[in-house]
Amino acid sequence: MKKIKIAIVGFGGMGEWHYRQMTASGLFEIAGIYDISEERCARARELGLRVWQSPAFIAIEPALDAVLIATPNDLHLPYVEYFAPRRLNIICEKPAALTSGYFDIMNELARKNGIVLAVHQNRRWDPDFLTVKKIKEEGSLGEIYDVESAVTGSHGIPGAWRKERARGGGMMLDWGVHLIDQLLQFDNSEVVDVDCEMSYAEGFEVEDGFCLRLKFASGLSARILVDTNCFINRPRWRIQGTLGTAVIENWDRKGEIVRVKERVDRSLCGVKAGNGYTRTMADRSQSTVERLPLPSVEAEEFAFYKNFVSALGGGELAVKPEEVSRVLKVMGISTLGRLPVKI
Ligand SMILES: NC(=O)c1ccc[n+]([C@@H]2O[C@H](COP(=O)([O-])OP(=O)(O)OC[C@H]3O[C@@H](n4cnc5c(N)ncnc54)[C@H](O)[C@@H]3O)[C@@H](O)[C@H]2O)c1
Incomplete structure (x- = not known):
């Protein structure tokens, strides 16, 4: 092929990650790179890559099929405005744009020029997220009514541009875009309530974390927690269903499902709790529950790239423009605090 x-x-x-992955996939020939940083150009030369001096050289490169845009977020739109009329297909890093309105412009440019514009929402294929979807499919938790998706670390906001609002910095555009996209894939009913609190623990002009609550028309409540000043990490996922609870601790999918066998615990007795006493919150007798391993999932290697190649041949994009737009709308609303919506 x-x-x-x-x-x-x-x-x-x-x-550089894409360079390695695309090469490993065997689907791409990397024609060269363009970057404004001399250091990054030197790195590309070290790897044996051709380095162009201006995007204009990309536009006139013979038989070029596509461009990957992996610049800071504020430059995605201008680069699509430059390359789409030159009839180059585009893979654009997430977040595709700073607002859903900007993404509409990009999308219209792609449509008008007959090119494929694929947004790299790669975390749809993360094994931990595929596990969450499989738990829902298998129904082992009964009706799932609450999901918590958390990404936490203690290294602060990385790099320079991610700390600047005008460059598309902040953790909502950085991580929120992935985690909202996953939840909108998990439950495709309308989002009817958005409530978000940003955190500024590090004192930059952009948020270093946030807690976003989403309510879906299906009845599902979801929380997305992102924290870059967290020294004891939260579990990556916590899923609550009418029949039990699942926890996925981390990207490596350590975790388990605990499911009720007998709702009434006949051996329940009160326990000392702090300065008081409780029966309600006492540990359950282990004979009334069962512990199940997380279901196994197959994450298809290079799924995003394979889909891009298929889209160039007329196939359907896995990450559809209307889905990208919906995620950006939820993100836009989330900056306003609390609002009932229909997205
Ligand atoms: N999908 C994912 O999992 C994932 C992960 C990390 C980053 N990203 C996205 O990838 C993009 C890049 O992020 P990063 O972490 O590589 O940032 P980075 O700062 O490491 O790299 C950005 C590069 O763009 C270059 N650049 C700046 N202005 C430019 C211009 N005008 N023309 C050409 N190059 C220019 C910089 O010199 C730098 O080398 C962002 O949109 C980010 O959100 C996606």
């Missing part, structure tokens, strides 16, 4: 000849614009952390 002919490889897709692609140029990389923005050869930082993610640009």
Whole structure:
């Protein structure tokens, strides 16, 4: 099969990651890179890559099929405005745009010029998220009514541009976009309530974390917690159903499902709790529950790239423009605090 000849614009952390992944997939020929940083250009040369001096050279590169945009977030729109009319297909890093309105412009440019614009929402294929979807499919927890999705760490906001509002910094655009996308994939009913609190523990102009609560028309409540000043991590996922609870501790999918066998615990007795006494919150007799391993999932390797290649041949995009737009709308609303909505 002919490889897709692609140029990389923005050869930082993610640009280099794509270079490695695309090469490993065997689906792409990396034609070269463009980056404004001399250091990153030197790194690309070290890896044996061609380095262009201006995006104009990309536009005139013979037989080029596509461009990957992996620059800071504020530059995604201008680069799509530059490359789409030159009929180059585009993979754009997330968040596709700073607002859903900007994404509409990008999408319209793609449509008008007949190119594929694929947004890299790669975390749809994360094994931990696929496990969450499988738990729902298998129904082992009964009706799932509450989901907590948390990504926590203690290294603060990385790099320079992620600390600047105008460059599309902040943890909502950085991590929120992935985690909201996952939840909207998990439950495709309307979002009817959005409530968000940002945290500024580090004192930058952008949020270093947030707690976003979403209520879905299905009745599901979900919380997304992102914290970059957290020295004891939270579990990655906590899922509450009418029949039990599942916890996925981390990306490696350590965790378990605990499911009720006998609702009434006949051996229940009160216990000392702090300065008082409780029966309600006493530990359950282990004979009344069962402990199940997390279901196993197969994460297809290079699924996003394979879908991009198929879309170039007329196939449907896995990450649909209307889905990207919906995530950006939820993010936009979340900056306003609490609002009843229909998204
Ligand atoms: N999908 C994911 O899992 C994932 C993970 C990390 C980052 N990202 C996204 O990838 C993009 C890049 O993030 P990163 O972590 O690689 O940042 P980074 O700072 O490491 O890299 C950005 C690169 O863009 C270059 N750049 C800046 N202005 C430019 C311009 N005008 N033209 C060309 N290059 C320019 C910088 O010199 C730098 O090398 C962001 O949109 C980010 O949200 C996605």
